[in-house]
Amino acid sequence: MRIVDTRGQLCPAPLIAAKKALRETEAGESFMLLTDNQTSFDNLSRFLKDNNTHFQFSKAEGVWELTITRLTGDVSETRAEDYCTPEITHFEKGNYIVVVTSDKMGEGDEELGHLLMSNFIKAIKDLDRLPQKMVFYNKGVMIVTKNSPVIDHLRDLEKMGVELLLCATCVSHYSLSDSIGAGILSNMFTIVEVMTSTGNIIKP
Amino acid sequence: MKVDLLKMVEYGGCSAKISPKQLEEILKYLPLPKDPNILVDIDTQDDAGVYRINDELALVLTTDFFPPVCSDPYEFGQIAAANSISDVYAMGGDPVLALNIMMFPADRLPMEAYAEILKGGFDKATEAGVRIIGGHTIDDFPPKYGLAVVGYVHPKRIIANTGAKPGDYLILTKPLGTGIIMAGQRLGISTDGDVAEAKSLMKQLNNTGAGVMKKYSIRGATDITGFGLAGHALKMAKASRVSLNIEMKKIPLIGSTYKLVDEGCIPGASFRNLEYAEKDFSFSPDLDYNLKMVAFDAQTSGGLLICAPDDKTEQILTDLKDVGLTESSLIGQVTEQKEKLIYMYN
Numbered sequence: 001m002r003i004v005d006t007r008g009q010l011c012p013a014p015l016i017a018a019k020k021a022l023r024e025t026e027a028g029e030s031f032m033l034l035t036d037n038q039t040s041f042d043n044l045s046r047f048l049k050d051n052n053t054h055f056q057f058s059k060a061e062g063v064w065e066l067t068i069t070r071l072t073g074d075v076s077e078t079r080a081e082d083y084c085t086p087e088i089t090h091f092e093k094g095n096y097i098v099v100v101t102s103d104k105m106g107e108g109d110e111e112l113g114h115l116l117m118s119n120f121i122k123a124i125k126d127l128d129r130l131p132q133k134m135v136f137y138n139k140g141v142m143i144v145t146k147n148s149p150v151i152d153h154l155r156d157l158e159k160m161g162v163e164l165l166l167c168a169t170c171v172s173h174y175s176l177s178d179s180i181g182a183g184i185l186s187n188m189f190t191i192v193e194v195m196t197s198t199g200n201i202i203k204p
Numbered sequence: 205m206k207v208d209l210l211k212m213v214e215y216g217g218c219s220a221k222i223s224p225k226q227l228e229e230i231l232k233y234l235p236l237p238k239d240p241n242i243l244v245d246i247d248t249q250d251d252a253g254v255y256r257i258n259d260e261l262a263l264v265l266t267t268d269f270f271p272p273v274c275s276d277p278y279e280f281g282q283i284a285a286a287n288s289i290s291d292v293y294a295m296g297g298d299p300v301l302a303l304n305i306m307m308f309p310a311d312r313l314p315m316e317a318y319a320e321i322l323k324g325g326f327d328k329a330t331e332a333g334v335r336i337i338g339g340h341t342i343d344d345f346p347p348k349y350g351l352a353v354v355g356y357v358h359p360k361r362i363i364a365n366t367g368a369k370p371g372d373y374l375i376l377t378k379p380l381g382t383g384i385i386m387a388g389q390r391l392g393i394s395t396d397g398d399v400a401e402a403k404s405l406m407k408q409l410n411n412t413g414a415g416v417m418k419k420y421s422i423r424g425a426t427d428i429t430g431f432g433l434a435g436h437a438l439k440m441a442k443a444s445r446v447s448l449n450i451e452m453k454k455i456p457l458i459g460s461t462y463k464l465v466d467e468g469c470i471p472g473a474s475f476r477n478l479e480y481a482e483k484d485f486s487f488s489p490d491l492d493y494n495l496k497m498v499a500f501d502a503q504t505s506g507g508l509l510i511c512a513p514d515d516k517t518e519q520i521l522t523d524l525k526d527v528g529l530t531e532s533s534l535i536g537q538v539t540e541q542k543e544k545l546i547y548m549y550n
Contacts, residue, residue: 011472013391019468043475047468050493161489 002031006040007063014040015047022053022070027177027185028168030069036062052163052184071168071185093161094129096200100140105204117143120204121150121157130162132198135191136183137167141174146181154182165191207317209272209280210390212346224431224480243359244295249439250365251291251427254357262359264297268429269305269350273386273504274403277317281324281349283406287429287505288351289332293414294427294508296363297355299332304339307348321349332409363417365443367424372538373517374448377413377529378405378507380433380498381461387471388464398459405458406505412527413508419523420516424538428506432477434499434546436509438484441545449547450536452495465494473502486544499548511538 004021006014014035021031035041041057041064048055048068055068104113105120121143124131134157136144143150144166158164164183171177171185195201236245243262244254252266268288272280285302292299304325308318329336334353385402388394394402410427417425424444426436433455441448477500487496507529512520517534524532 012387012468012470015470016391016393016468039472043470043472046475046478047470159490 001067004031004033007034007036009035009040010037011040011043015044018044018047018066018068022068025068025070027070030067033066033068035064035066041066054187054190071187092129093132094127095198096131096202097194097198098124098131098134098202098204099195100134100136100143100204102139103142104139114149117204118150121153125153125156125160130157130160131202133163133165133194135165135167135186135194137170137191139170139174141166141170141176141180144181144183145176145179147179148181151181158182165194167191207277207313207320208275209277209317209347210275213271223476224435225476228480243362244364248364248366248443250443251294251429252297252355254295254297254359254362254364256359260358262357262362264292264295264299264355264357265353266291266295266355267305267350267352269307269348270504271346271348273382273406274389274399277320278324279403279407281321281326282328283324283403283505284321284349285325285328285351286332286407286409288353289329289334290410290427290429290505292353292355293410294363294425295355295357296361296414296417296422296425297357299334299353299355301354302329302334302336302351304336304341305348305350305352306339306341307344308341309345309347310343312345313347317347321347325349325351328407328409332411361418361421363422363425365424365426365440367422368440368444368446368448368511368538369424369513370446370538370540371514372424372511373514373534374437374450374536374538375510375512375517375521375524375532376428376433376455376507376535377410377510377524377532378408378428378503379456379458379461379531380428380501380503380506381458382406382503382506383432383471383473383501384461384464384469384498385458386504388469391469393464393467393469395460398461401458405507408505410508413510413524413529413532416520416523416527417508417510420512420520422510422512422520424511426509428503428509430473430502430504431481432474432500432502433506433509434485434548435477435481438481438546440509440511441484441541444538445541447539447542447545447547448536449539449549450499451549452492452499453550454533454535455498456531456533457498461498462494465497470497471502474500477502481546484545486547488547488549490550491548492550495550496548507532 057066105116165186166183168185241256256262289299382402
């Protein structure tokens with residue numbers, strides 16, 4: 001694994017090094033960063049959390065070792081136009097998450113199933129209280145592709161502050177890595193954590 | 205011998221302030237003096253204290269000092285003095301007298317540097333019409349410099365954090381980014397042009413902006429220093445019992461500030477300020493993270509944040525530009541108090 005050694009450097013130099021290394025790291029890959037400064041460590045942790053970047057750390061003899069993994073394909077960075085919306089009100093969220101496990105809603109006729117799923121996603125946007133998060137796994141990831149009929153609605157939900165977590169294993173299993181149009185690639189640990197920490201799971 | 209003051213400090217300028225969170229904890233245990241003549245004290249989170257002498261006159265008292273924010277001693281003196289005097293302008297006062305406050309490592313720096321810092325302070329004070337009539341120096345490392353300033357204000361014309369009214373527009377008179385640009389300079393990633401612009405902004409007195417505030421009888425304003433735009437806006441919202449909407453994209457930034465932040469050049473002070481303030485903030489879900497961190501960037505000798513009444517906002521902006529504050533911008537609005545105190549948008 002690549003090691004970025006920022007020992008002896010003061011804030012914000014370690015952060016600059018971390019950001020540079022993140023940009024040079026492929027999605028799914030990790031690198032290790034060393035710092036011997038408490039403030040730098042605190043600020044790095046805060047920055048990585050704020051930017052949904054997964055990391056683990058250990059400390060020995062005054063040196064912190066951070067293993068930083070780039071999970072996202074930087075979906076957010078590629079859509080600059082999303083940052084141009086002038087007026088976005090702040091939306092309330094309810095105490096529930098939505099888990100999407102299929103590209104269809106309910107069992108029965110396939111075409112009807114697709115239509116119902118589309119209507120479901122559109123309807124969520126109009127709820128008084130939005131979901132805390134939306135999780136997509138197995139065939140559920142298929143409705144988050146760029147060509148999905150509901151991709152615009154999902155992007156709107158994301159802009160309204162709803163985090164969309166996509167099972168990275170599922171995305172690569174269905175070879176969709178290049179066609180994902182919203183959300184953050186996530187791992188099973190995070191998905192399980194989100195599902196167990198929320199009281200109410202809504203599954204279409 | 206060429207002296208580089210920046211080599212001596214981790215945090216320069218207003219970045220060196222103690223964390224606002226810690227400060228608040230400590231001040232809780234310090235009783236405030238009770239006296240009807242104290243018109244403004246720390247209770248309203250203001251920039252300076254104001255003490256009434258009679259119906260026509262009150263004194264504005266303030267002090268500020270910090271470690272070097274730039275390499276050149278003379279420029280450091282100018283910037284520190286402009287920053288110290290700024291608090292008087294922000295309160296609507298006229299600065300009159302000052303004392304030097306200096307800490308200087310006599311065994312580690314040539315005495316010429318000491319003289320240069322004082323000369324810079326003296327020249328800036330003279331420009332502001334302030335007479336420096338004394339001071340105090342301690343042998344200490346790293347060097348630190350600033351002024352204790354006294355100004356006059358009419359007791360009925362004080363401008364304070366308490367004066368923001370729902371419906372007012374927010375005007376900021378200088379671009380943001382001094383903390384980021386100067387941190388970048390230390391790492392060798394800021395351009396010379398950006399550093400020159402940042403220094404010239406830090407040296408700029410807030411007297412012209414204060415003149416415009418007086419002309420329009422403004423009652424609510426603050427100057428932006430170590431707690432960043434976000435931190436000082438929050439103090440104003442608290443003191444005035446209102447909420448503020450701030451639109452980050454409307455705020456001019458110095459040169460390549462945005463690019464530096466995007467590369468990760470976020471000074472430690474920004475994180476300290478964020479940690480203190482964020483519980484009172486609502487960040488729009490699509491808020492650009494870089495712009496958010498710019499809002500928390502500690503400014504040294506920053507601009508004035510002015511609450512302008514709706515019907516005068518356009519004239520005030522025109523006047524500010526006419527007096528040379530060409531990057532003055534309308535950056536948000538005051539509303540009735542809501543669940544959060546600051547609502548920040550792109």
